Amino acid sequence: MNRSLRPLLATVVIFLIAYAAAVFQFPGLLSTRVLGNFLTDNAFLGIAAVGMTFVIISGGIDLSVGAVIGFTGVLVAVLITWLGWHPLAAFAAAFVVAAAFGAAMGLVIHYLEVPPFIVTLAGMFLARGGASVITQDSVPIDHPFYSAISSLYWRLPGGGRLSFVGLLMVAVFVVGAIVAHRTKFGSYVYALGGNATSASLMGVPVARTTVQIYTLSSVLACLAGIVFSLYTSAGYPLAAVGVELDAIGAVVIGGTLLTGGYGFVFGTFVGVMLLGLVQTYIIFDGTLSSWWTKIVIGFLLFLFIVLQRLVFAASARGDRVAEKA
């Protein structure tokens, strides 16, 4: 088997074992309702995590994701509720703002050679601060179009619901996987994360790719923000605090290397589902403190970092053996 697929396989196996163990204890976990909830409840996190996967594969990091989700929610809510815009117009405006925001971060990262950590940290403060300056309260969105999409779902046998936002997340993952593994832009992203210098020597347009990566991440965070506002029918400046860290966690658990150059979009999907499973298990149990979610995620993260080290050390040895032979 291809060695490079091992971390992905490990994630999938751990998810299946964990799910089976959880179902063994609470048979109710194996219902279409729970499976539908996995998609719906984690839709915003999943969409943001797709963008984060690209950023991390390119060797960067984007800390502004949660704040962009919060800002988008507030912007959309204010445009619709206070100014009477149609939701679609508000979405378009939010996408333009987010794309400009992401592009600006990409430009600063590339041309001023500032580490992405610092630039996106500044972006996080800007977006969160901006949202809180617009309003401190939760602004409800009451528009027939909004309630139409947020209550759009297909009933599954067994009482579950396959919601529009859940399907949207799946679609974003599918498109993300195609872009990452089947397009020129995708191969540039991997090349950049592998080694930026050799990538530029090989003719990868580093400046353009960097700007595109951060634009993509912010645009997907904006989409996640729209999904979040559909989820809660409101815009709230303190929404989605810390989601960027959950997204990074999902990406790493999904087998992507934090140092860049290696990873899978599908792995991130399994990572998001694993986070959702942990939360759902704790709710089903009902006696554990919900902070155990964080402990389990911390443990999983640690496990995967160690696992990656071992797999890559083993494959490096394997390569040397192959050379000798």
Add this chain to the structure above:
Amino acid sequence: MSILKKLALAAGLATALSSAAMAADGMTVGFSQIGSESGWRAAETSVTKSQAESRGINLKFADAQQKQENQIKAIRGFIAQGVDAILVAPVVATGWEDVLNEAKEANIPVVLLDRGIDGPEDLYLTSVASDQVKEGRVAGQWLVDTVKDKDCKVVELQGTVGSTPAINRKKGFEEAIAGSKNITIIRSQTGDFTRSKGKEVMEGFLKAENGGKGICALYAHNDDMAVGAIQAIKDAGLKPGSDILVVSIDGVPDIFTAIAAGEANATVELTPNMAGPAFDALAAYKKDGTVPPKFIITESKLYTAADDPKGEYERRKGLGY
């Protein structure tokens, strides 16, 4: 396709089995709590747990860590488990319609605790909350009854500017003293509901009022600010509780210690037992379909030195305040 069908069948069977198992036990209730940001909320959580235990209710508890998305997930999780009822202390007022509609479709009654939501009233069975205006009124009435027709200049420590409890507790107090021309509020400032800010602002009041000689009473929107202010009054060389009367709201353990020591005079309790009335309403509803009133108001009880403050302290200290 056939695999999908089998999966769905298995899933359906599993839900049927699990709900059958639950019906055999006592009532299972899911409780989605906001978090544990304040001592009062921690006390509410522990009182809810002990209330559930004493009634033989199987309580599923989920702490949302101040995040609405976690609360929505928890409620969806409760619905998926097929609980008999759901309690929610909503972190914000908006955005509950979809998930509460799901609960309604699954015939699971929802009870709101201590905060309301923006949305149609038919989404929940009832809501249990205190009347904050009444809390202010009870505090004001105590002062009116205590000072009788003596002149009394009051300083007020407000809660966080613009917060609902601050607005309502101010309004209630003003209503209660409106009929007494001898009682006037001479200074009113925010102490942000915190002990340190309460002390700081009280120091300012004392300086501004000639060392505190003109002040007859302090009204604080919560006990924490009162406890801070008591320290400031002592530092200024005055006796809190006699030179300056102290009345506040909440009923946290520390204020009972102060009342027992004669340093505070009265507190109006914001009871952490919101779940008791909620469980009662749910039990009646489950038994014969009795629909409770839409808004259940908890009692705003006044405690003074005559109400065994030491014993009240002992009863509360283990609750997590």
